Amino acid sequence: MKQKMTSMIKKNLGGWLIMLPSIFLFLFFIWIPLFSNVSLSFYDTVGYTKETFVGLEKYEAVLTDPLFTKALLNTLLYTFWSVVIGFLVPIILAIILSEVVHLKGLFRTGIYFPNIVPGLATVIMWTFLMSPESGGVLNSLLSLFKIEPQRWLDSPTMVIPLIVITMTWKGFGATTLIYLATIQSIDSVYYEAARVEGASVWQRIRHVTIPNLSPLIRMLFILQIISVFQVFYEPLVMTSGGPNNASISLLQLVHRYVFRYGDASKAAALGVIVASMLFILTFVYLKLSKNADNT
Amino acid sequence: MKQLKTKSYGILIFSDYKKTSFKILYGVLIGILILTLLITIFPPLWLLLSSFKSASELYELPFSLFPKNLNLGKVKDVWSSLQFGNYYMNSIYVILGALVCSILFNGLLAYAVSVLKPKGYKLVYNMVLISLMIPAILNMGPLLNNIVNIGLSNSYLPLWLVYGANPFNFIMFKTFFDKLPSSLFDSAQIDGCNKIQLFYKIILPLSTPIIMVIGIFTINAAWSDFLLPFLVLNIDAKQTVMVKIYSLYSVMGTSMNFGPDKLLMVLALSVIPPVIFFLIFQKQITSSVATSGMKD
Numbered sequence: 001m002k003q004k005m006t007s008m009i010k011k012n013l014g015g016w017l018i019m020l021p022s023i024f025l026f027l028f029f030i031w032i033p034l035f036s037n038v039s040l041s042f043y044d045t046v047g048y049t050k051e052t053f054v055g056l057e058k059y060e061a062v063l064t065d066p067l068f069t070k071a072l073l074n075t076l077l078y079t080f081w082s083v084v085i086g087f088l089v090p091i092i093l094a095i096i097l098s099e100v101v102h103l104k105g106l107f108r109t110g111i112y113f114p115n116i117v118p119g120l121a122t123v124i125m126w127t128f129l130m131s132p133e134s135g136g137v138l139n140s141l142l143s144l145f146k147i148e149p150q151r152w153l154d155s156p157t158m159v160i161p162l163i164v165i166t167m168t169w170k171g172f173g174a175t176t177l178i179y180l181a182t183i184q185s186i187d188s189v190y191y192e193a194a195r196v197e198g199a200s201v202w203q204r205i206r207h208v209t210i211p212n213l214s215p216l217i218r219m220l221f222i223l224q225i226i227s228v229f230q231v232f233y234e235p236l237v238m239t240s241g242g243p244n245n246a247s248i249s250l251l252q253l254v255h256r257y258v259f260r261y262g263d264a265s266k267a268a269a270l271g272v273i274v275a276s277m278l279f280i281l282t283f284v285y286l287k288l289s290k291n292a293d294n295t
Numbered sequence: 296m297k298q299l300k301t302k303s304y305g306i307l308i309f310s311d312y313k314k315t316s317f318k319i320l321y322g323v324l325i326g327i328l329i330l331t332l333l334i335t336i337f338p339p340l341w342l343l344l345s346s347f348k349s350a351s352e353l354y355e356l357p358f359s360l361f362p363k364n365l366n367l368g369k370v371k372d373v374w375s376s377l378q379f380g381n382y383y384m385n386s387i388y389v390i391l392g393a394l395v396c397s398i399l400f401n402g403l404l405a406y407a408v409s410v411l412k413p414k415g416y417k418l419v420y421n422m423v424l425i426s427l428m429i430p431a432i433l434n435m436g437p438l439l440n441n442i443v444n445i446g447l448s449n450s451y452l453p454l455w456l457v458y459g460a461n462p463f464n465f466i467m468f469k470t471f472f473d474k475l476p477s478s479l480f481d482s483a484q485i486d487g488c489n490k491i492q493l494f495y496k497i498i499l500p501l502s503t504p505i506i507m508v509i510g511i512f513t514i515n516a517a518w519s520d521f522l523l524p525f526l527v528l529n530i531d532a533k534q535t536v537m538v539k540i541y542s543l544y545s546v547m548g549t550s551m552n553f554g555p556d557k558l559l560m561v562l563a564l565s566v567i568p569p570v571i572f573f574l575i576f577q578k579q580i581t582s583s584v585a586t587s588g589m590k591d
Contacts, residue, residue, distance in 0.1 A: 015413025
């Protein structure tokens with residue numbers, strides 16, 4: 001009995017010692033900053049030193065800040081446009097890619113290619129392509145079709161869809177490959193049965209491909225919303241939130257509170273608000289992915 | 296067209312392709328893929344070619360993809376005037392440390408959670424899972440403050456160690472370890488292996504594929520990262536390629552001798568290494584993206 005106890009302690013102790021350094025890193029880089037954010041959000045601060053407890057005052061300050069309303073609205077617009085522009089493209093391309101037998105490797109590599117271009121380089125590159133000068137690349141291409149030069153990122157109505165296009169360009173390849181893997185794992189038997197019954201191409205896609213894909217579609221849909229909700233460095237680099245805050249996002253506002261206004265506690269309060277929203281979205285995602293596992 | 300005559304899987308098979316309408320459809324599909332390829336290849340290609348253009352040539356009409364002359368002297372000029380070799384070395388230095396931390400710390404944690412399962416491991420597992428959904432930028436302020444307070448500003452140490460707390464890599468390791476046969480661990484323990492020996496004698500040699508994948512993703516991420524490095528590395532001589540580009544981009548136009556044409560050259564120089572890297576490891580990268588669902 002005693003021996004059993006010591007061996008049990010020994011077994012657990014070894015495991016914990018092995019985990020300890022990694023746990024320490026998770027605490028230092030993720031959990032301690034998170035908790036200090038939560039506690040900072042209830043105080044008046046000088047730098048990161050807490051001065052006086054102010055309760056929910058900082059939350060009120062954030063929620064009544066017109067910039068917050070703007071950033072929240074923009075973030076929802078980013079999400080909306082990313083679904084409109086980027087949601088169907090990977091599904092369609094994956095279906096096409098799974099059917100094509102020629103140059104398959106080249107197409108797959110080419111579609112994934114933007115994913116390996118560093119994010120910072122991607123956004124600066126696209127900012128150049130969308131230069132509002134008449135000699136800018138996209139404007140020059142438009143002039144071939146006799147279309148007037150556009151303001152691109154300087155236009156308050158176009159700026160968010162354009163940033164979303166940049167994000168989609170960078171990310172759609174990975175999503176396409178994920179869909180492709182699932183499509184290729186669909187048993188040919190189903191298609192054969194559909195053919196025997198005389199199903200048209202559209203019916204085969206509608207009744208075989210899509211149902212097999214739909215758990216993944218649901219999951220990636222929520223995952224996309226969660227990830228676009230965190231849009232940050234793209235507007236930071238491409239427009240610094242402009243023109244006139246037309247593209248500022250929630251996380252960019254956190255960044256602005258800290259690094260431009262030096263208001264750590266207001267940033268902390270906004271951080272807690274954003275984290276709660278993400279928490280809800282993730283909860284939905286986990287519910288859905290559980291359902292997806294069961295089917 | 297021969298390949299189509301033997302295609303026996305998927306939505307359309309050889310018997311469908313006897314009809315002309317499906318042959319046309321197939322042509323349309325190929326056309327769409329070629330168009331997609333153009334969209335993915337054109338911007339980087341434009342970047343590469345335009346980096347050779349002079350400042351006045353950049354916005355010149357009519358638009359031309361190709362520079363008037365392939366001015367290789369400009370590469371040398373930009374490279375040496377910025378001493379760009381230094382930033383490359385710094386980036387490589389950051390990558391090497393990130394690689395070690397990413398594999399060692401996430402691997403060990405996953406090993407403990409997946410194989411050893413000490414009492415209370417589920418708590419640790421959940422803690423890591425929840426950290427998945429906390430965006431890094433939310434923590435940036437307090438984290439930077441702590442880094443400065445313990446005297447690690449301008450040090451590479453935090454930039455290495457941050458890769459040791461990566462929930463994505465942890466999950467990939469754990470998923471892989473979960474699939475290893477447990478009889479293997481039992482027999483090793485009967486043979487008198489202790490926990491550390493079990494890790495580096497039995498598990499590590501079996502884990503080369505997953506280590507490769509995580510290594511490749513870590514190298515790419517460490518090369519591309521600029522946010523934390525920008526905040527931690529204030530001394531120019533310590534900056535990485537991406538940090539340098541970020542600071543050059545923010546001062547572009549304000550300094551007489553650094554205009555957009557030079558920025559394009561620097562950008563091209565930052566894109567070339569990952570492209571070469573991708574061409575070497577494209578098989579591992581594209582297949583692991585598909586199976587792990589991991590992006591970036």
